[in-house]
Amino acid sequence: MTIRYVALGALVLLASGCVEERVVHDRPPPPRREVIVEQPVQREYVEEVIAPQPPPERVVEVEPAYRPGYVWARGYWHWNGREYVAAPGHWEVVRPGYHYVHPHWEQGHGGWHFRAGVWVAG
Numbered sequence: 179m180t181i182r183y184v185a186l187g188a189l190v191l192l193a194s195g196c197v198e199e200r201v202v203h204d205r206p207p208p209p210r211r212e213v214i215v216e217q218p219v220q221r222e223y224v225e226e227v228i229a230p231q232p233p234p235e236r237v238v239e240v241e242p243a244y245r246p247g248y249v250w251a252r253g254y255w256h257w258n259g260r261e262y263v264a265a266p267g268h269w270e271v272v273r274p275g276y277h278y279v280h281p282h283w284e285q286g287h288g289g290w291h292f293r294a295g296v297w298v299a300g
Contacts, residue, residue, distance in 0.1 A: 227292035229257040254281040
């Protein structure tokens with residue numbers, strides 16, 4: 179009779195570890211709402227160059243044919259401290275989610291300010 183009680187106790191101990199598994203259905207995620215916030219241009223690289231006179235009209239160069247996965251960064255006039263020197267264009271690898279702003283000069287306080295070519299989000 180004690181063997182029965184030992185076997186029954188062992189069976190109870192084994193059965194107490196059993197867990198009932200329930201099926202849980204994942205809820206679909208809520209629909210995404212895209213919010214577009216306009217932000218000022220944030221430059222990755224800032225080069226402060228100020229020239230006393232405006233650059234020549236434009237750099238004369240032949241823009242090469244389209245190249246998949248790249249953007250042609252146009253040439254620009256570089257101020258070397260005494261005069262403008264033509265800087266050639268080059269290829270930039272496309273960055274998804276960004277657009278390229280070409281190098282250019284802007285007239286501002288104290289003279290002409292150079293803005294380097296940069297990738298901007300958006």
